[in-house]
Amino acid sequence: MRLTRLALLLPLAVLPLPASAADDDTELLQAVHAFLHEEASELGDELIIELNLPSARLPACESPQPFLARPGNVPLGRVSVGVRCGKDGRQVRYLQAEIGAVGEYPVLNTSLAAGETVRREHLAMQSGNLADLPNRALLDAEEIVGQVATRPIDPEQPLQAHQFRSLPLVERNQRVVVEARGEAFRVTREGQALEPGSLGDRIRVRFTNREVVTAEVAGDGVLVVDF
Structure with a gap:
């Protein structure tokens, strides 16, 4: 079963709300949390979702409809979440959230020289918060097998796309x-x-x-x- 966290790891239905949250914020926060949980569910077995309430007190948000301010990618790290309020959705407010995911990612178990081809036995899986990985970190070991290192790479470090290139299967004039x-x-x-x-x-x-x-x-x- 997937778990989510807002201060503590607890089932979604009984998540604690921030101490600053008023009763009229409850529906809004639960809607945003459930939305982010669904959007980020493919990232790992355990999600870490922290919501930050706006400092200004605002009227209650009725019938909240969350959406990502920058749609298109699975949310990870710091994200901005928009919420349409009311039946017509004309009132819009924004919340900041931090999303982490505890999951596995591939690392090398040995040093790799520039120009060396990655074999399956070169790779091991390591567990951690995926939000702490560098940009464009590779999460699928199968995508790396058969790739060629563009530079020397040390073991036990997150792997990034720019460190590899595909092995040509066709040469010019072949x-x-x-x-x-x-x-x-x-x-x-x-x-x-x-x-x-x-x-x-x-x-x-x-x-x-x-x-x-x-x-x-x-x-x-x-x-x-x-x-």
Whole structure:
């Protein structure tokens, strides 16, 4: 069962409110807390949510409808939460929140040299507050396996995207196989890659009749184009 925290780790239904919260703030805070819990639930097994009430006393917020001031990403760290109040939602107020998540993230268990490829045995999982990790920290070990280190990396440190690059599966001017796929057919043709590419990259390929297509790198020397 997931737990959330506002001062202490307790089930959501009996979360304590800040000492400064008045009775008419209860519905607002519970709505915001439940909203943030739902938005951040994929981050870890244990969420840490702390809400900061505005210093000015405001009228009670009826029928609170929370929303993220900057939508699009799973909230982590310091976030601003907007709340529409009233049936028409015309009254809007904002609260500040701190969101943490206790979860696992990958680290190296050995030093890695620049240009060395990451293997599964190089990685171990470590537990901590994900909000304390640096920006663009990598959380999925599977995304790192097969990547190449761009610089020397020490063990037991959070790993970041800029420390790795994808291993090219296609080199410039390499002879490649392009698969054309449809609902009821699959055709392969040989061509020449006009640029290098890693898994998932879309690159240009030229055939012997000088036709040029853009295809997605699917494997070592293999690209696909869908029709």
